[in-house]
Amino acid sequence: MIDLHLIRTQPDYVRAQIARLHADAPIDEIIALDGQRRDLIGEAEALKAQRNAGSKAVGRAKDPTERERLKDEMRALGDRIGELDDRLRTVDDALLQAQLRVPNLPAEQVPDGASEDDNIVTAEIGERRVFDFAPQPHWDLAEKLGIIDFERGVKVAGTRNYILRGDGARLQRALITWMLDLHTREHGYQEVYPPFLVPSPMLYGNGSLPKFADTLFHDAEEDKWLIPTAEVPITNMYRDEILDEAILPIYHVAYTPCFRREQLSGGRDVRGIKRGFQFDKVEMVKFVTPETSDEEYQKLQADAEAVLRALGLPYRILQICAADLSFTAANKVDLEVWAPGSDEWLEVSSVATFHDFQARRANLRYRPTGGRPQYLHTLNGSGLALPRVMIAIMENYQNADGTFAVPDVLRPYLRDQEEIGVQPPVGNGARDLAGLATVQ
RNA sequence: GGGGAGGUGGCCGAGUGGUUGAAGGCGCUCGCCUGCUAAGUGAGUAAGGGGUUAACGCCCCUUCGAGGGUUCAAAUCCCUCCCUCUCCGCCA
Numbered sequence: 001m002i003d004l005h006l007i008r009t010q011p012d013y014v015r016a017q018i019a020r021l022h023a024d025a026p027i028d029e030i031i032a033l034d035g036q037r038r039d040l041i042g043e044a045e046a047l048k049a050q051r052n053a054g055s056k057a058v059g060r061a062k063d064p065t066e067r068e069r070l071k072d073e074m075r076a077l078g079d080r081i082g083e084l085d086d087r088l089r090t091v092d093d094a095l096l097q098a099q100l101r102v103p104n105l106p107a108e109q110v111p112d113g114a115s116e117d118d119n120i121v122t123a124e125i126g127e128r129r130v131f132d133f134a135p136q137p138h139w140d141l142a143e144k145l146g147i148i149d150f151e152r153g154v155k156v157a158g159t160r161n162y163i164l165r166g167d168g169a170r171l172q173r174a175l176i177t178w179m180l181d182l183h184t185r186e187h188g189y190q191e192v193y194p195p196f197l198v199p200s201p202m203l204y205g206n207g208s209l210p211k212f213a214d215t216l217f218h219d220a221e222e223d224k225w226l227i228p229t230a231e232v233p234i235t236n237m238y239r240d241e242i243l244d245e246a247i248l249p250i251y252h253v254a255y256t257p258c259f260r261r262e263q264l265s266g267g268r269d270v271r272g273i274k275r276g277f278q279f280d281k282v283e284m285v286k287f288v289t290p291e292t293s294d295e296e297y298q299k300l301q302a303d304a305e306a307v308l309r310a311l312g313l314p315y316r317i318l319q320i321c322a323a324d325l326s327f328t329a330a331n332k333v334d335l336e337v338w339a340p341g342s343d344e345w346l347e348v349s350s351v352a353t354f355h356d357f358q359a360r361r362a363n364l365r366y367r368p369t370g371g372r373p374q375y376l377h378t379l380n381g382s383g384l385a386l387p388r389v390m391i392a393i394m395e396n397y398q399n400a401d402g403t404f405a406v407p408d409v410l411r412p413y414l415r416d417q418e419e420i421g422v423q424p425p426v427g428n429g430a431r432d433l434a435g436l437a438t439v440q
Numbered sequence: 441g442g443g444g445a446g447g448u449g450g451c452c453g454a455g456u457g458g459u460u461g462a463a464g465g466c467g468c469u470c471g472c473c474u475g476c477u478a479a480g481u482g483a484g485u486a487a488g489g490g491g492u493u494a495a496c497g498c499c500c501c502u503u504c505g506a507g508g509g510u511u512c513a514a515a516u517c518c519c520u521c522c523c524u525c526u527c528c529g530c531c532a
Contacts, residue, residue, distance in 0.1 A: 041490050045501045052501090055513040059458040067512090074512035242487085373487075 001099050001360040008034055017105040020112055020322040025102040033095040040091060044084040051077045100210055104357040106322045107331040113321025119334075120321065125305070126314035128338055129396060136402065137341040138394040139272035142168060144402055146423035148273065160262070160276045166423040167414075171393070171406070172280065172386055174413035176255045179282040179307055183383055187303045189253035189284060194233035196256060197224045205362030206235045207328035207354075217259045217277075226259035230283035231380045236362050238287065242373045243366040249288040249296060253383065256281065273387040274346060280386040286379040289366065290356070293377040297331065297353040304335055304349040304381045311407045313392045314338040316345060330355045337388060341395035346388040351381035 007014050007030055018025045054074045061067040111120060142148035147168025153161040164172055183189040203209040203225055208216065217226040227233060234252050243250075258281050273279075284303060288296045301317075308315045320332040329352040336345035356375035359365070365373040397405040403421040406414055 038490070041501080045490065048502085049500055051512075056458070058512050071512040078512070 002102055002105055002357065003360070004030070004034060004099065007031065007102075014105065018103065020106055020110075021103055021325060022114070022323045023103050026098045027102070030095065030098045030102070033091055033098060037088065037091045037095055040084055040088040044081055044088060047077055047081050047084070051081065097210075100204065100361075103327045104207075104325075104330050104354060106325055107353070107355070110325065110331050111319065111321045113323045116321075116324040118321040119324055120319045122317045122319050122333075124314070124316040125309070126312070126338075128314045129340065131340065133400045135341040135395060135398055137272065137343075138339070138391045141341065141394055141398060141402060141404070142272075145421065147171070147420065157277075160270065161278070162273055162276070166426075167417075167420045168390075168423075170414060171410070171420065172390055174410050175386060175389060176280065176282060178410055178413050179383060180253060180255055182307065182310065183253040183282070183284060183303060187251070187284075187306070189251040189303075192234060192237070192252050192254045194227075194230060194237075194254055194256065196227050196233075196259075197222070198227060198233055198236075199224050202232055202236045202239075202362075205239055206232045206358055207361060208232060211327055215261050217261060227256060228260045229258050229281065230254040230256040231285060234283070234285040235358055235364075235378055235380070238364050239362040241365070243287070243364075243376070245289065245366050245368050248366055248376065249286055249292060252285045254283055254285075256283070272342070272391065274342070274391060276387065282383050282386070284381050284383045287364065287366075288377050288379065289368070290374075290377050293353060293355065293379070296377075297351070297379055300353075300379050300381045301333060301335075301351045304351055304383045307384050307389075308335065308337060308348070310409045311389070311393065313389075313396055315348070326350075326352070328352070328354055328357055330357065335384075337392040339388075339391050339395045341398065342391065346391060348384045348388045348392070349382040351379075353377070353379045 002014070007027060011027055011031060014025075015027055018027070051074055054070055054077065058067055058070045058074065061070060111118070113119065139148075139150070143150060145168075147165055149163040149165050153163040156163070180191055184191050197219065200209060200223065203216070208228060212228075216228055219225070233256075234254060237252070238250075257278055259278055262275055262277065284300060286296055286300060305315070305317075315335055315337045318334040318336055320329075320334060325332055332350060332352040334347045335349040335351070337348045339346050355377055358378045359375035364376050364378065366376045367373050393407060394404050397407065399405065399419070403419050405419045406417055411417060
């Protein structure tokens with residue numbers, strides 16, 4: 001949410017910023033409701049002060065007649081207060097609903113633009129490899145090697161599902177462990193392992209609700225949602241708390257699966273593992289003071305880039321323009337890795353700063369030394385999204401014979417294995433079947 | 441899933457209808473005092489919202505797990521829900 005006081009005092013500024021987003025927001029409605037709300041509060045509170053004083057007088061009153069007279073008076077007052085409170089509740093709720101629909105305002109330095117076509121490539125890092133053979137897309141390569149089983153994934157779970165097998169599964173596990181180690185050992189993050197199924201307020205807190213309900217998986221029985229990103233549980237970890245300034249900044253990193261009801265679309269995007277209903281991600285989340293927020297944003301981006309650099313993958317940085325900013329972000333860059341087999345840039349990280357937008361929704365505050373509590377700033381960035389990193393490794397490190405090399409940094413995590421080749425057959429003997437029989 | 445106990449301020453812990461926004465203690469802050477420290481001593485020490493002020497501040501409302509109800513008046517009584525502890529059951 002953005003500051004109600006800002007909307008009240010500088011509505012034109014707010015409207016102008018929202019225009020930059022090419023978005024709509026119920027600013028007039030909010031201003032009207034805010035006015036009604038404050039009028040009602042003033043009225044109700046004056047009556048409450050009267051009733052509180054009157055009720056004390058009842059307790060002190062000696063004379064029974066006088067006592068009854070006061071009680072009648074207070075009863076009448078109570079009825080009027082009840083009416084005002086009912087109206088206030090209605091107005092409050094409408095105001096909150098309207099506020100929840102207002103997107104975050106873009107940071108000053110975010111460039112204008114009309115659509116995602118106006119995003120700006122600010123840097124391209126690393127050399128794109130020149131192949132002396134035609135690089136395969138990962139869906140062919142991985143299937144031939146037997147490390148991704150598309151057919152059985154679909155059989156088990158429906159379209160856009162796949163099963164990683166053998167070294168495919170190991171590679172992803174190695175990547176996860178290595179990324180977590182990198183961020184915890186070298187970038188100062190604390191690893192956390194959060195719940196994947198959370199109730200609605202958490203999604204309002206990070207800004208996924210109410211706008212993106214149709215892209216989330218919901219369990220009606222428990223009224224809980226599968227997380228679309230680790231950002232959801234982590235951002236809410238400190239909700240309703242007032243943190244000591246001394247403990248900020250807080251850095252967390254987590255590995256979780258992410259669940260998204262992607263809108264089905266035809267074409268290339270359905271091939272391979274680029275886009276699924278479930279994918280794994282290592283996510284970084286920061287809680288910082290407003291003063292350090294810009295600096296922390298730069299560092300966060302560097303932390304995400306460090307993963308790609310260490311893997312030796314060519315990537316580019318995309319500054320997102322105002323029109324393409326997500327609902328919650330004040331500023332955002334995407335990191336896109338080059339996939340030579342698929343012949344496209346793949347978004348593997350989104351690094352965003354939210355200023356106090358999420359903090360207001362989730363009630364995340366800190367107490368400046370000697371001062372009054374105030375909202376802190378949140379930031380997050382993928383570090384990184386696993387399937388697309390897998391794609392990039394397979395496609396960039398592939399050999400002419402259809403195998404591919406393991407990037408140096410991952411070898412210690414794969415028993416020094418140097419390349420991934422055709423997987424040996426499975427289930428081929430009495431040994432395996434005998435083993436299976438004893439498994440519970 | 442079933443039974444029992446309980447959820448009060450930064451922490452511990454009183455408090456079963458009215459001067460209790462909440463005793464007492466601990467912690468913390470500022471001051472006094474004592475060569476230093478410890479001890480002692482005085483004062484202060486929740487959040488949110490509304491109003492007022494140039495500002496410091498002042499006034500008012502709300503909040504004792506959450507929501508609803510009874511009452512002139514609720515931390516205190518009633519209902520629903522959530523959470524914690526505990527016994528039993530079940531279970532990776």
